[in-house]
Amino acid sequence: MDRPLVVLLGPTASGKTALSLNLARHFNGEIVSCDSVAVYREMENGTAKPTLAERQSVPHHLIDIYAPDEHSTAGDYSRLAREAIADITSRGRLPVVTGGTGLYLRALLDGLFAGPQRSVEIRFRLQHSAERRGAGWLHRLLMRLDAKAAQRIHANDTPKLIRAIEVCLAGREPITEAWQAGRDPLTGYRILRIGLNPPRRQLYERINTRAAQMFSAEFSGGLIEETRSLVARYGDAPRAFDSLGYRQARAVLRGELSLSDAISHAQQGHRNYAKRQLTWFRKEPDVHWFQGFGDNLLIAGQIMEWLASELEAPDSSPA
Secondary structure (H helix, E strand, C coil): CCEEEEEEEECCCHHHHHHHHHHHHCCCCCEEEECCCCCCCCCCCCCCCHHHHHHHHHCCCCCCCCCCCCCCCCCHHHHHHHHHHHHHHCCEEEEEEEECCCCHHHHHCCCCCCCCCCCCCHHHHHHHCCCCCCCCCCHHHHHHHHHHHHCCCCCCCCCHHHHHHHHHHHCCCCHHHHHHHCCCCCCEEEEEEEECCCCCCHHHHHHHHHHHHHHHHCCCCHHHHHHHHHHHHHHHHHHHHHHHCCCHHHHHHHHCCHHHHHHHHHHHHHHHHHHHHHHHCCCCCCCEECCCCCCCCCHHHHHHHHHHHHHHHHCCCCC
């Protein structure tokens, strides 16, 4: 019979970390992170990684597994996460997947299409044309090639836009058609999806506070100094350094933004990201949504009660 797999969804700052820890402790579980930035070592201040003490209290997987200059893909994540989940269940424990990277979650649960290999030539031409033609050109090009794909990719997400256009050109078919072919969905598990949808105003207040704290020197030395150290060690090129917070910190170091402007831009970026996360996660099937924060004791209690009833269902017993 299918084994239970808990998937915790929600926007940034919605209390997923606190809830995942409570669920793992209560239901004999281990946590599998689903975050495209938490996979990188040495990137601490600009991420929402669990603290070292939290990681020691409950086993965590797929945190700090790459150096910042190493390339991590959704496919890499899917493979490693599936291995971690299989290992957790083999030891009779409950896997709890939590994080905010929708593409990584889709790769884990639904699988990825076998698209054409990366083309250095196509990528160079696209990057060069984008620099010459200005912001928005890549998104307009993808809209002509595959309007459905363009609607799912943010206009400023250059890496995803380039990959989507590359697949359309190299594969000679819209990427949305390629997405539907050759997927390898996760099987053997009964997926229990829990969604957090806190009040928007309170969520934005939390996001603003967290973004400001990241830049504070009192917060583990501050994001500016951490970024300065990372750039000194790895250079300015790693794609990981373009993530929210680090992008603004690099702009401060280059003299392009003041500290106050960087904080404001990071806050706005995280609020926009939260909107996109909720839009993405609402497309997930069979999500049991809770209208509050995961670190709210009342909400956490409701979730634990719901999850306990689901785990007690006959078809949730391990095979």
